[in-house]
Amino acid sequence: MSGIIEIIFAEFNYWIYVTLMMIGFYAMIAKKNLIKKVIGANIFQTAIFLFYISLAEVKGGTAPILLHGHDGADAAHKAVSEVIYVNPLPHVLILTAIVVAVSTTAVALALIIKIYEEYGSLEEDVILAYRRQLQPEFSEHARQKQEGEQ
Amino acid sequence: MTGFDLITDHLPVLTVVIPLMAGFLTPIVGWIDRKLCWYWVMLTMFAVLLMTSSNLYTVITSGTIHYHLGGWTPPIGIEYVIDLLNGFVCLIIAFIGLMVGIYSIESIKKELPNKIIPFYSIFLLLITGLMGMTITGDIFNFYVFLEISSLTAYALIAMGDRGDGVVASFNYLIMGTVAASFILLGIGYLYAVTGSLNIADMQGLLPSIYDNKVVLAALAFFMVGFSIKVGLFPLHAWLPDAYTHAPSAASALIAGLMTKVGAYAMIRFMFSVFTPEFVIDMTRMAEILTWAAALAIVVGSVLAIAQSDIKRMLAYSSISQIGYILLGVGLANVIGMQGGLLHILNHSLMKCALFLVAGAIFYRTGIRNLHQFQGLGKKMPVTTTVFLIAALSMIGVPGTVGFTSKWYLALGSINAGQWIFVIVILVSSLLNIVYFWRVFDNIWFGHPHEVEHIKRDEAPLSMLIPMVLLAVLCIFFGLFAYYPLHYVLEPLSNALLGIGVLP
Amino acid sequence: MAIETVHSITPALAVLVSMVASVLILAFGKYPNIREGWTFVAAFIKFSLVISMLPLILEGKVITYTVIEMLPNLPIAFKVDAFGILFAITSSFLWIFVSSYSIGYMRTLKEHAQTRYYFCFAIALSSAIGIAFSANLVTLFLFYELLTISTYPLVAHTETSEAISSGRKYLTYLMISGISLLFSILVVYHYTGTTEFSFSGIAGLETLPRTTLYILFITFMVGCAKAAFMPLHAWLPAAMVAPTPVSALLHAVAVVKAGVFTAIRVILYVFGIDLMEISGLWLYMAYFVSITIILASIFAMTQDNLKKRLAYSTVSQLSYVVLGAVLITQHGITGGMLHIPYHGFMKITLFMCAGALIVTAKKENISDMNGIARQMPITMLAFTVGALGMIGMPPAGGYITKWYLLLGAAELDNMILIGVLLISAVLNAAYFFPVIYVAFFKKPDKELTYKEAPLTMLVPLTLTAIISIIIGIWPDAPGMFLDIVNIAVANVTGGGI
Amino acid sequence: MKIIALIAVILAGGMLIYAGQDLPAFGDPESPAYQHPIIEHYITHAETESGVGNIVTALLANYRGYDTLGEVTVIFTAGMTVILLLRRREI
Amino acid sequence: MIWILDITLLLFLVVCAIAAISIKDLLSAVIILSAYSLIMAIVWVEMQSVDVGFTEAAVGAGITTVLFIATLARTEGRSED
Amino acid sequence: MSGIQESIVIRTVVRIMVPFIQIFALYVIMHGASGPGGGFQGGVIFGAGIILYAMIYGHKEGKQRMSDKLNRILSSSGVAIFAVTGISCLVFGGMFLQYGVVPLLPDNPAVVSRLLIDVVEIGIGITVLAVMISLFFDVSPPETDEEELPASEEAGQ
Structure with missing residues (x-):
């Protein structure tokens, strides 16, 4: 019983991150609402983070914080020989990546606010229709200039 | 030990750290006086140009430079590696950055008068990001700098035309996030199977596990991610809007550099992280790339013909030109590779010049629709001449840079036995003629009664200098393609394809 | 036969002169007299530079100059041989006349954008000389493209929608052909590793499979669309919307001549006589151009517009040149090469006459020209000289080239080709005599008031007519075209004169 | 879509x-990522080389400190971008 | 029995993700995203990556949510899909 | 949010809590060396404290605590601290960010390294808190009394 569950468990994180990535990816492409796209991006990115953290896991490992306080090098070696630490490298990478993700989200949200101020909507198709109406070939400036000359 | 010695040892890291420092000190400089910002940027970019030139010179004369950040030996810490490939690309970045920097003073004053300080801050950070991506020898570090460059690019594009710029930027952001996530995932896969993040270390570890499915998946994710970043044809949807609606200076910078650095990254990942035999023989990824590139060349050119906004036309033309670079890379023979790599330089020069011209015309007249260009040849003779030279170069007239790379690409295609690509290259030259000639016609054959009263009204000197310089270089490297080819590209192509070893 | 090589910068200077002149023309755009002065100065300097090289060539030497090594094994280089200097002398000499004529024409008609006109003209001349002196296919291609680009503004000069659409047509044809030429050059470079012309053809091409060789030849000939072979000739009549001096430039001086020049370079100096003969390409090509000769003459008869008629005449006459070259006999090649300068002088005379008619009589259609010779006798006499030359009747030079061509065809015992030459002579007569008849013998519909064209136009056309006669009467004077051609033929056939 | x-x-x-x-x-624990010698190095030398007990911090600020510099730059860029987009005053 | 907790949390993650992208009221979606982040943080802490869990809790569940809500306050709260 | 802003209980609780949050944030930053936490997390928490304050007391009050100018200086100087630390290592003959070479305590590079790691963490914390606060101020809805220009007048250059 527990053996089967162990097998499922062994791959379970991978299944979950695949599912989450697909959900997030789908939301990024298919959802018309801009906020939903950003939510999707967040899910997508966290799914990848989950993958990295899963990589770092070592069975029976503890958090990569040395367990002895500050007693010096010898103690450190002793501690290492007794304790298995999980892989710290993916953690560091993901710390960086989380920051990148939040920065991207912040920029995306700022863009969304600007878009809303300009078009009064967060739906992609509404915005698109509005832009078509405006005849994108002529920029604002060119149109004013033309009118000025006539 | 003099101060100079102190610097020379650390040039690799300083090329990235100096624009970075300058970038976040810009708000403080601008706080003193906003006019100082431009001089600040000029100073920085000039220093960066000197440093990158020195780096490339060192690489050519005494071989690859390794710089261990934090003093940790490579697999432990992060390493900067400058070989011919990224020394070459860094020099391009620094040069184009300087040119656009000079140009920006007037255009930003007019287009974004309220946002001078953040513009320059972000400008420098973009240079930082691109430099960092190019120079690094560690794939996760690459990802971090990729994100710096992406975020700054979103910001620059969003500064453009009201509304349109922001929407373009948002679309780019979504696509860029997908691309970056794919790349991050690919990095994770490679890390999972090798345990290393260092490119050289990884290249040593990978060949024994090439039959591992994870490695193939990583390659696939990288290729898709970078294809989005460079705007390769079916994944190009973000590019035209982004190039069209960004402020003039930003368009020139992004068009001149972003996709080129993306292409660099693709080359780096294909040939330095993986090995040529994996990319060429085992997965045939190179061949797939050539077909996608050929498609991009044709479709990009055809779509460019349909445009009436000059910047949008140039954007579609970029899509096709990126195809040239990747075609050369994908051909995976020495001649084709040289053509592709040379086209990185050539396309930066030409496309940057063209976007600067488009910006200068917009600056003076406010016109971007090329049907309204009548008589511009009289009004802005120097600007339009630069346009002529750069466009002829795009077309591939001999004596200009465009010819040399097309020549190599076509020869490379013949060598690879792919005659169809020769035809693609030649046909796209014809299509280039079609869409550029419409502009020429309008510029030089304005109807006489309209031309008579047009007065000469040239763009300001600070805009003309970089444009003219780029045009001159277009011709210079057309006639003296020998220098980049002999000193950089030939040994480089051999090394990338595993035929020779870098000095 | 060892050929002595001399290194000299003169060919590069000859090319550069009009480039420099073009800049000066642009700089002095505001002062018409100085601007046109530069044109003249450049024309004379260019001609004297070209002539200064002639003695060396007549001694059987070759002048070379490498400008830069653009890509490895792919230099931009000049090499002056007898055939090159033949074309160079023709075009640089005729430039002097065309310049003078242009000034008269443009000023009389008060054309706009004259600075651009002279600028482009100077660049076009540079390109023509560049083509003449090219040492390899890439250099030739460079100037070939430059010629296309610089003549486009001339063709579309009037900027009417008709002119622009003709210009587009011109550009489309020539650019497509340029691409084809580039493709051919690529193939040659790929298989042989060089693009340099050689008197016996580029070594290595003979190893190609026959099909590849044929395809290569076809793409090369498509690349020479400037020579207006029949299916690719449509740009030439369309380009007749251009001002007449431009037509003269296109037909007599630079563009189509560059086309046939390139064709001959390809046939004799890339493929070489031996390869042409072994592969049998010469015969196919000879039949092919024969069709052009006959068809173009028939088209010419149907045209009422004088310039268009002349245009079709050019299409037909140029094919003589190529026909001569593909006959690959000594006489045939002599005839073909000699036809380049001869046709140049005669055709330029004809065009300048047509232009004079447009400027003074405002007449373009042959049916309106009744009795026009009474008012403009000199012009029409010159026209007659040119026309006789075209038909192949003494005293103008045309009969000499036709004679050589016939000799060449006769040597081969090929009755079809002999027949073609004879029929075409009859056809030429059939479309030129009506013009002469109408002008001299028909009564004018009403009283005509105009007189001869201004002197700047009249003098050049008279001079070219006289020269046409001189080269017909003394073709073998020392240093004249026949001398040069003999050396060129000796070079390619590898034998003595 | x-x-x-x-x-x-x-x-x-x-x-x-x-x-x-x-x-x-x-x-x-046999995975390549964990078996790579650098992990051993990090765990055993973090204390002696960096003086910190948290290996993640040692990596973050020391072994891969340069990544972190990039990360801070990303944040700074994001802040700058948002200021640029949303501030109405002259900046 | 810790794996039961793990599996429950992971399944809950999927549920939250689906809910976050399919719910029409954006404020609810954002709150659910915040919950998703929090669960993710717990999962990570459970996997011995304390620092990352800490960061995700502060950033994903904290700042990101605040920014989302602030954005919603300036725009509109409903989505059509 | 106006309902929350007027609640005296919440106002008082926040007023009391914010200093504690900030002290906790400083603890997190400094504790990063030996336990979970670090500059980034601490910076976010510190920023969250001020954001909380600004949410309850309004932007105006919040900006008295953290003015734009201060914010700008802080966000630049945080990165500057980091980069200058790196460059100072160059000056002492090491590689970029090679902490061990800085001769603060010549015999014990580990301790020097530890000190500089703390400096770097503080730098990260400063930038993060400044940026987080400015993100909040910019993204959140402007309050009516401090709005300078209506949206429509800004365009047109």
Whole structure:
């Protein structure tokens, strides 16, 4: 019983991150609402983070914080020989990546606010229709200039 | 030990750290006086140009430079590696950055008068990001700098035309996030199977596990991610809007550099992280790339013909030109590779010049629709001449840079036995003629009664200098393609394809 | 036969002169007299530079100059041989006349954008000389493209929608052909590793499979669309919307001549006589151009517009040149090469006459020209000289080239080709005599008031007519075209004169 | 759009599952990532070389400190971008 | 029995993700995303990556949510899909 | 949010809590060396404290605590601290960010390294808190009394 569950468990994180990535990816492409796209991006990115953290896991490992306080090098070696630490490298990478993700989200949200101020909507198709109406070939400036000359 | 010695040892890291420092000190400089910002940027970019030139010179004369950040030996810490490939690309970045920097003073004053300080801050950070991506020898570090460059690019594009710029930027952001996530995932896969993040270390570890499915998946994710970043044809949807609606200076910078650095990254990942035999023989990824590139060349050119906004036309033309670079890379023979790599330089020069011209015309007249260009040849003779030279170069007239790379690409295609690509290259030259000639016609054959009263009204000197310089270089490297080819590209192509070893 | 090589910068200077002149023309755009002065100065300097090289060539030497090594094994280089200097002398000499004529024409008609006109003209001349002196296919291609680009503004000069659409047509044809030429050059470079012309053809091409060789030849000939072979000739009549001096430039001086020049370079100096003969390409090509000769003459008869008629005449006459070259006999090649300068002088005379008619009589259609010779006798006499030359009747030079061509065809015992030459002579007569008849013998519909064209136009056309006669009467004077051609033929056939 | 999205998602998912077959098992101490000598180095030398007990901090600020500099730059850039986009005053 | 907790949390993640992208009220979606982040943080802490869990809790569940809500306050709260 | 802003209980609780949050944030930053936490997390928490304050007391009050100018200086100087630390290592003959070479305590590079790691963490914390606060101020809805220009007048250059 527990053996089967162990097998499922062994791959379970991978299944979950695949599912989450697909959900997030789908939301990024298919959802018309801009906020939903950003939510999707967040899910997508966290799914990848989950993958990295899963990589770092070592069975029976503890958090990569040395367990002895500050007693010096010898103690450190002793501690290492007794304790298995999980892989710290993916953690560091993901710390960086989380920051990148939040920065991207912040920029995306700022863009969304600007878009809303300009078009009064967060739906992609509404915005698109509005832009078509405006005849994108002529920029604002060119149109004013033309009118000025006539 | 003099101060100079102190610097020379650390040039690799300083090329990235100096624009970075300058970038976040810009708000403080601008706080003193906003006019100082431009001089600040000029100073920085000039220093960066000197440093990158020195780096490339060192690489050519005494071989690859390794710089261990934090003093940790490579697999432990992060390493900067400058070989011919990224020394070459860094020099391009620094040069184009300087040119656009000079140009920006007037255009930003007019287009974004309220946002001078953040513009320059972000400008420098973009240079930082691109430099960092190019120079690094560690794939996760690459990802971090990729994100710096992406975020700054979103910001620059969003500064453009009201509304349109922001929407373009948002679309780019979504696509860029997908691309970056794919790349991050690919990095994770490679890390999972090798345990290393260092490119050289990884290249040593990978060949024994090439039959591992994870490695193939990583390659696939990288290729898709970078294809989005460079705007390769079916994944190009973000590019035209982004190039069209960004402020003039930003368009020139992004068009001149972003996709080129993306292409660099693709080359780096294909040939330095993986090995040529994996990319060429085992997965045939190179061949797939050539077909996608050929498609991009044709479709990009055809779509460019349909445009009436000059910047949008140039954007579609970029899509096709990126195809040239990747075609050369994908051909995976020495001649084709040289053509592709040379086209990185050539396309930066030409496309940057063209976007600067488009910006200068917009600056003076406010016109971007090329049907309204009548008589511009009289009004802005120097600007339009630069346009002529750069466009002829795009077309591939001999004596200009465009010819040399097309020549190599076509020869490379013949060598690879792919005659169809020769035809693609030649046909796209014809299509280039079609869409550029419409502009020429309008510029030089304005109807006489309209031309008579047009007065000469040239763009300001600070805009003309970089444009003219780029045009001159277009011709210079057309006639003296020998220098980049002999000193950089030939040994480089051999090394990338595993035929020779870098000095 | 060892050929002595001399290194000299003169060919590069000859090319550069009009480039420099073009800049000066642009700089002095505001002062018409100085601007046109530069044109003249450049024309004379260019001609004297070209002539200064002639003695060396007549001694059987070759002048070379490498400008830069653009890509490895792919230099931009000049090499002056007898055939090159033949074309160079023709075009640089005729430039002097065309310049003078242009000034008269443009000023009389008060054309706009004259600075651009002279600028482009100077660049076009540079390109023509560049083509003449090219040492390899890439250099030739460079100037070939430059010629296309610089003549486009001339063709579309009037900027009417008709002119622009003709210009587009011109550009489309020539650019497509340029691409084809580039493709051919690529193939040659790929298989042989060089693009340099050689008197016996580029070594290595003979190893190609026959099909590849044929395809290569076809793409090369498509690349020479400037020579207006029949299916690719449509740009030439369309380009007749251009001002007449431009037509003269296109037909007599630079563009189509560059086309046939390139064709001959390809046939004799890339493929070489031996390869042409072994592969049998010469015969196919000879039949092919024969069709052009006959068809173009028939088209010419149907045209009422004088310039268009002349245009079709050019299409037909140029094919003589190529026909001569593909006959690959000594006489045939002599005839073909000699036809380049001869046709140049005669055709330029004809065009300048047509232009004079447009400027003074405002007449373009042959049916309106009744009795026009009474008012403009000199012009029409010159026209007659040119026309006789075209038909192949003494005293103008045309009969000499036709004679050589016939000799060449006769040597081969090929009755079809002999027949073609004879029929075409009859056809030429059939479309030129009506013009002469109408002008001299028909009564004018009403009283005509105009007189001869201004002197700047009249003098050049008279001079070219006289020269046409001189080269017909003394073709073998020392240093004249026949001398040069003999050396060129000796070079390619590898034998003595 | 939905169809394209679904196709893209299925393609990506397929690739992920395909790759998943060869990924090292979850929590496997024999995985290449854990067996690489650098991990050993990090764990044993973090204290002596960096003076900190938290290996993650040692990596973050010391071994891979340069990444962190990049990370801070990303944050700074984001802040700058948002200021640029949303501030109304002259900046 | 810790794996039961793990599996429950992971399944809950999927549920949250689906809910976050399919719910029409954006504020609810954002709150659910915040919950998703929090669960993710717990999962990570459970996997011995304390620092990352800490960061995700502060950033994903904290700042990101605040920014989302602030954005919603300036725009509109409903989505059509 | 106006309902929350007027609640005296919440106002008081926040007023009391914010200093504690900030002290906790400083603890997190400094504790990063030996336990979970670090500059980034601490910076976010510190920022969250001020954001909380600004949410309850309004932007105006919040900006008295953290003015734009201060914010700008802080966000630049945080990165500057980091980069200058790196460059100072160059000056002492090491590689970029090679902490051990800085001769603060010549015999014990580990301790020097530890000190500089703390400096770097503080730098990260400063930038993060400044940026987080400015993100909040910019993204959140402007309050009516401090709005300078209506949206429509800004365009047109």
